[in-house]
Amino acid sequence: MEIKETTESSLLILVVSGEIDLNHSPALRTILRDKAKAKTPQLLLDFTAVAYIDSSGLATLIEYYQSARSYSGKFALCSLSSRVRSSFDLMRLSEVFSIFADQASAQKFLTGGTP
Amino acid sequence: MKSTTSTSKNPPSDIILEVKNLVQVYGKRPVLNGINFQVRKGETFVIMGGSGCGKTTLLRILIGAQRPTSGSVHIFGEDITTASPQELDRIRLRFGMNFQFGALFQSMTVGENIALPLQEHSQVDPSLIEMVVKMKLELVGLTGFENFKPSEISGGMRKRVGLARALALDPELLFSDEPTSGLDPVMTAVVDQLTLDSTRKIGVTAVVVSHDMTSCFRIATRMLMLGSGSRQGEIVAEGTPAEIKANPDPFLQQFIRGEADGPIPFRLSQDDYLKHLLGDG
Numbered sequence: 001m002e003i004k005e006t007t008e009s010s011l012l013i014l015v016v017s018g019e020i021d022l023n024h025s026p027a028l029r030t031i032l033r034d035k036a037k038a039k040t041p042q043l044l045l046d047f048t049a050v051a052y053i054d055s056s057g058l059a060t061l062i063e064y065y066q067s068a069r070s071y072s073g074k075f076a077l078c079s080l081s082s083r084v085r086s087s088f089d090l091m092r093l094s095e096v097f098s099i100f101a102d103q104a105s106a107q108k109f110l111t112g113g114t115p
Numbered sequence: 116m117k118s119t120t121s122t123s124k125n126p127p128s129d130i131i132l133e134v135k136n137l138v139q140v141y142g143k144r145p146v147l148n149g150i151n152f153q154v155r156k157g158e159t160f161v162i163m164g165g166s167g168c169g170k171t172t173l174l175r176i177l178i179g180a181q182r183p184t185s186g187s188v189h190i191f192g193e194d195i196t197t198a199s200p201q202e203l204d205r206i207r208l209r210f211g212m213n214f215q216f217g218a219l220f221q222s223m224t225v226g227e228n229i230a231l232p233l234q235e236h237s238q239v240d241p242s243l244i245e246m247v248v249k250m251k252l253e254l255v256g257l258t259g260f261e262n263f264k265p266s267e268i269s270g271g272m273r274k275r276v277g278l279a280r281a282l283a284l285d286p287e288l289l290f291s292d293e294p295t296s297g298l299d300p301v302m303t304a305v306v307d308q309l310t311l312d313s314t315r316k317i318g319v320t321a322v323v324v325s326h327d328m329t330s331c332f333r334i335a336t337r338m339l340m341l342g343s344g345s346r347q348g349e350i351v352a353e354g355t356p357a358e359i360k361a362n363p364d365p366f367l368q369q370f371i372r373g374e375a376d377g378p379i380p381f382r383l384s385q386d387d388y389l390k391h392l393l394g395d396g
Contacts, residue, residue: 022138022237022238022239022284023286025239026238026240029243034207054285055247055250055283055285056233056237056239056247058246058247058250059239059243059244059247059279060243063242063243063246064374082316083317083318086312086317089316090254090312090313090316090317091250091254092253103283109385
C-alpha cells in the first residue's frame with residue numbers, strides 16, 4: 001500500500017494505492033490519526049488504485065470519521081472500484097460515508113458545494 | 116478476502132481447492148473412495164449427500180482436521196494432508212470455517228467469540244476490533260448482541276454468530292457446514308444472500324456442505340453429490356445446478372426431489388434383514 005499526499009487550498013487529498021488489509025491498515029491508521037490530531041478541515045481519500053479493503057481497513061476509516069465529526073471536519077472518498085465499493089455496501093458503510101464517483105464531485109462537496 | 120498474492124507456493128491458475136484421489140477408510144469400510152474435484156476462485160461449490168455419505172468426513176479432511184487414508188488436498192496450491200501443524204496454521208489464516216452448530220466458546224460473549232481470530236492472528240487495535248465485531252454482527256443480522264453469551268441466544272442465532280466469526284479475518288475461502296439447517300426461511304435467505312454477495316461481489320470462494328436443496332440451488336455455481344449405500348464413497352454427480360437438475364441418475368433425482376422411494380437405501384433388503392435378524396450373515 002502507498003499513500004501520496006497533495007493539498008489544494010484547505011483540502012487535503014490522500015491518494016491511496018494497493019491493498020488495505022491487516023498488514024497495511026495500521027500504516028493508514030497512523031496517517032489518519034495524525035490528520036485527525038491536526039484537525040484537518042477537509043480530507044479526501046482517492047481510492048482509484050485501491051484493489052482491496054478488508055474489515056480492519058474499513059474500521060480504520062470509521063475511526064477517522066468519528067474523530068473528524070468531533071471537530072466538524074469534512075471527509076469523503078472517491079473513485080472506488082466496484083469490488084471495493086461492494087465491501088462498503090456489504091457492511092452498509094455506503095450509508096455512513098460520503099462516496100463520490102470522481103475527485104471533482106468530491107471536491108465540490110468538501111469545499112462547500114453540494115454533490 | 117484479499118486477492119491472491121504472488122508467492123511461489125500459489126497455484127498458477129485460479130484453482131483454490133484441488134482434491135485428488137481422496138480415500139478415507141474406517142475399519143474396512145471405505146467412506147470416501149477416490150474422490151476428485153476442483154474449486155475455482157469465486158465459486159460457490161456445494162457438496163451434498165444423505166446422512167452417513169461422508170460429507171462431514173470430507174469437510175474435516177478439507178480443513179486439515181483429519182488426515183485421509185490416502186490422496187491429497189491442495190488449498191492455495193499447498194497440500195494440507197502433508198502440512199506440518201505450523202504450515203496448517205498459516206494456511207488456515209486464509210480460510211474461514213463455519214461450523215454446523217457454531218462451535219462457540221460458551222464462556223465468552225458473542226462479541227468475544229467474533230473478536231478472537233483478530234486478537235489471536237492480527238495486530239489490530241482493540242478499538243478497531245470492536246468496530247469489526249459490530250460490522251460482522253450487522254452482516255448476519257445480530258446487531259446489538261455483542262454482550263450476550265451463546266447460552267442466552269437461540270440455536271439459529273448461534274449459527275449466525277459462528278458465521279460472523281468465520282468471516283472475522285475476511286477469508287479468501289469459506290467452508291460452511293450446513294449453514295442454513297435449523298434457520299427459519301427468512302434467515303436462510305439472508306445467509307444465502309450473504310454467501311452470494313461474498314462470492315459474486317467480493318470474490319470469496321465458498322465450499323458449502325448442505326442438504327437443504329432450496330438453498331443449494333440458490334447459491335451454487337457447481338454441485339457435487341456423494342453416494343451412500345451401494346454407491347458409498349463415490350461421486351454420484353458433479354455439475355452446474357442446471358446440469359444436476361437435468362442429470363437422470365435415479366439416485367441423484369431421488370435425493371434432490373426428497374422422495375422416500377428410490378435407490379437410496381433406507382432399510383435393508385428383506386434377505387439382508389432376515390440374515391441380520393437371524394444371525395445368518
